[in-house]
Each structure stands twice: as structure tokens, then as C-alpha cells.
Amino acid sequence: MATLFWFRNGLRVHDNRALLKALDYDLDEKTSCIRNADKKHSALVYPVYILEPDRLKSGLIGPNRVKYLQVKTCHCREAAVDKSAGDPLSKIPKLCADYKVNKLVFERDTDEYCRGRDENIKELMKKCHVQVETYSGHTLWDLDDIMDRSGGQLTKSYGPFVKLLEKMPQPQNRFPSIPTMQGTLDPHMATDPKYDLPNVEDYLQGKEPTTIHKGGESEGLRRLDNYLQDTTRTRVFRKPQTSPIDTHPASTTILSPFMKFGSLSCRTFWHRVNEVYKKGQHSAPPESLIGQLYWREFFYSQGEVALLIPWKGYNENKEDEEKFQAWAEGRTRYPWIDAVMHQLIKHGWMHQLARHCVACFLTRGQLFISWEKGAEVFHKYLLDADYNLNNGNWLWLSASAYYTTYFRVYSPTKFPQKYGKSDGAKFIRQFVPEVAKLPDLYIFEPWKAPPSVQKSSNCVLGKDYPHPIMDAENAKAENMEIMRICYEKKVHGNCSPKEYEDHMALFKIVLAKDYNQYGNGASNKAPRKGQINLETAMQQLAKRTQRQRENN
DNA sequence: TACACAGTTGGAATC
């Protein structure tokens, strides 16, 4: 009889408890040692990775991340996998029958979609009389343990969450890599072409990957080694002090893509950093390196109900759609915003603060378009795209949950200058060639450049380079007012249908009255802080519902 | 129950 090991995330052979279990090793959970490392194994294990066509469509996932699946994700020949393609619900039973499998093993997933899929698989396996074993491994702690420890009421704030984590036993130590695979895995793996790298050409749709970032387990471990070698940098790491405009090299670790695929174990990361911490004083959460791992843990543990904000982008409004597309493709003509979006599309990675700027711009800052639309774009292009972390951060930035100081808005022109005018300009030149020739003084706001400078820089506004899609200052003042009303009303996504309708009807009036007053393009008008009179709007709403009742 | 207090990473004006 045989075991099927299903790789999904957790694409590694180091610290892989589920894989060791599939290989029938006797693990000491306290010390993370293998008790029977020398044991001769009789059962065969077939490792597989299933390319799911529905999830690899080009509209959902960009070429950079698709290509990542073609990198040797695990660094041992032994971990080569059968790369079947198809829907796991039909594929897994077929593989079980083909290989005469009586046991299926996989690492548990964390997101909604995958958990649902896995429940269906378990049901199916019951019918096929195949035993299913699953193990936690993608997070520092088993999420169920965190929930138990919190008494079922998990905090929505990071600080108390870390306090809770620090009361837990330390994250489990790393399991050793697989000691010897001889006679255990499918003996034909070395020669059988079905164990070659997966062919992802069909999913690239002719688009070539453009990222500079490499993938794979070896690369992840090498990057970690390399970063931790500078022990001072590791110990003093404070995220807000790192710079979003540094690219060669970046100011952070860029280990997130490896964490997303699980080609680097988060427990390996945790223990290795703590070994460095023993050498002297170090920073602390939320800003420290360990603090970053705890943010990840935080968003994985959360199930959040968002504040109800009347975002645009849900209805088929042509103007909104155009603005959204301009943002998504880096055509807002705010060079800093566009540069970051181009970095996303080209490289699949941006610094956290750069993500903040463009997310704020799309939502509560300027365009007031739904964070869900933005999250889709991020999910498509980010190498580290992860459902929980991506959505959690978008909720945060749009001030729909967790973060409430909505009046703190990133300036699309001033923010990149904080890191030095010339360095900020250098970043923009890398990604927005149209404005590259403008001097540092005007590159953040090309429309402010005198005509002679525009001409000599080959960047004449309205000719070589379009005007911005809207005036950022005006939009900000207007949006902040809508946000203020939302916070005043405090209606959340879990409200009753009646509350929902009233809330949205109110904003229909508010928006019709005060929105839509702005012309296109940047203007010289002073920022307007026109307060929307909520009371008047409410009275109008009452009158309207009264009229509707009478008509009925 | 009431109240104090902290909260990953803003911007503009002022000294």
C-alpha cells in the first residue's frame, strides 16, 4: 500500500512535519527530533503537486508568480513531484486509484477557499476508504491553539495579540530535513519524465515573466543566511525606518514570496532570528523582524467585519472604472503612485510603505474605490500574494478595520521625498521613463514644472505626459468627509438588510450632492473642506422614504 | 460600568 503526499504551500523539504509524517518517521514533537531515522521503510510515498487551471487563469495570477511554480521549489531531487494538472476533486481520487493509495497527507491551508476545498476532499476520501492526515505548518503556531488560548475571543489589536503569543509555548523547533529517501519514495522519480518541472506555458498566455526576484527553497534559505549574517542589521531592524525607495539592494529581507509558498519555514525564520538576538540588544514587536512574523500570524488569525463605507467601483460607472484602470496600470500621472504600481507589475514586490501609499490612494485617500478591487490587482501581481495577509492589509489601509485614524493620508507627492529628494527621484526614474528627464525638483509633480523645463525634459504636460486624473488635495478633503460620516454612523458589514439599505441610501444623497463637482485634471483651486451636512442629508432621506411609502 | 490610555510606519506649520 502507498501514501499520496500532496504539496500545495509548504514547498520545501526542510522543517516539513507533514512530509516526514507521510514518510512514516516517528517524530518527537517536544524536541523536534526523528526517533527512527535509520528505519527501513516499506510503504511507498508519491509526492504530487496539482496545477489548478481555475486558479492559474491569467486574469487572476500574473506571469511572474505562475513562473515561480516552475522553479525547483524544493532543493532535493527527492522532493521532485508529479505535477498533475486539473481540479483536485477529480484528480486526487484518480491518483489514489492509479497508485493504489490508502493514505493521503497534506499540510493544512489557511484561507477560506482552500479550507472549503480540503473539506470536500476529505469527504471524497472517506467514500474511497482512503485515510486522510493533515498537519499544521504554514504558521508559527497552530491557529486552533491560538484561538483556544484566547478563550474564543480573539483580540483585534496587535499589541494584546503579541502578549497572547508570548504567553504561548515557543514556536516548535525546526524538524530536520529528510534523512534518507532511499527505497521510500517512488523509485522511478529520478528518471520518470512526469517528475520533471511543471509546464506552466499554458498559463503564461504568451506573457514573459519580468521579475528580478528568484524563487525556490535553496534561494530562500540562502537569502535568509545572507540577511542574518549582518547581525547588527538583524538586531536593530525597525520596519518603519526602512525605506520604500531602496531597490539595489532593498532595505528589507524580501523573504515574503518564500513565506507565501512555504519554501522557507516561518519556524526556521523565527528560531534563526532568535539565535541572532542572543548576541545582544534587539528591537521588539511591532517593528522588529520577529514583529513582522507576528503580523503575519495576526492576520492569519483574524476574521474581520469591515466598517460599511460607500466605496465606488461596484457599479458599472464608466468614470470610476477608468480611474480604477488608471491606478491599476500606473497611469494616474502621480509619478510616485505610478512608479510603485509599475514595480508591482514588473517585479511582483514592493516595500510595505509603498504598498501603503498606493492602497491609500485608491481607497480613502484619493479615488475612493473599493479596497476589494485593489486587493484583486495586488493578488494577481504580488509574488507574495496571500489571501489573509493581502486582505487584512487592505482592510487596514482603507481604514475599514483595525486602523481608525482615517485622516492620516499619505501624500502622493510629499511622501517619497521624505527619503531624500534625489533618491526618491531615482526610484521614480527607474519605473516611469516618461518623467525621467525632469529634474529632482519637479519629478514628483511634473505639472508644476515651468514650460521651458517641461520642454527641455521632453515632458510637456498634455502632450508628452497627460495631466493627473484628478486633484489629490481636493479628493482627499472630500473623501475624509465621507470617512468622518462613516465613523460617526458606525454601520458594519454584519448589519441588518434594513440598516444596510438606509446607510447606502443616505450616501446616495450625500454623494450626489457633493461629489461629482470636480473637473478633471489638477487645478489651482485651494483644497475645499466643504463639510457635508449630515443632518440635511438625513432629512432628505426621511422625506424620500416617506414619498416612497405614499407611492406604494 | 466608567474612564483612561495606547495605537507599526502622516502632514503641515513652527521653531
Place this chain on the structure above:
DNA sequence: CGATTCCAACTGTGT
């Protein structure tokens, strides 16, 4: 230039 203060006043948590 770097540091400090105000903006307007939110939520979740702890006492």
C-alpha cells in the same frame, strides 16, 4: 535641517 506640536478625536482594551 531636525525636532516638536497640532490636526481632530477614532477603536479596543485594561483597570
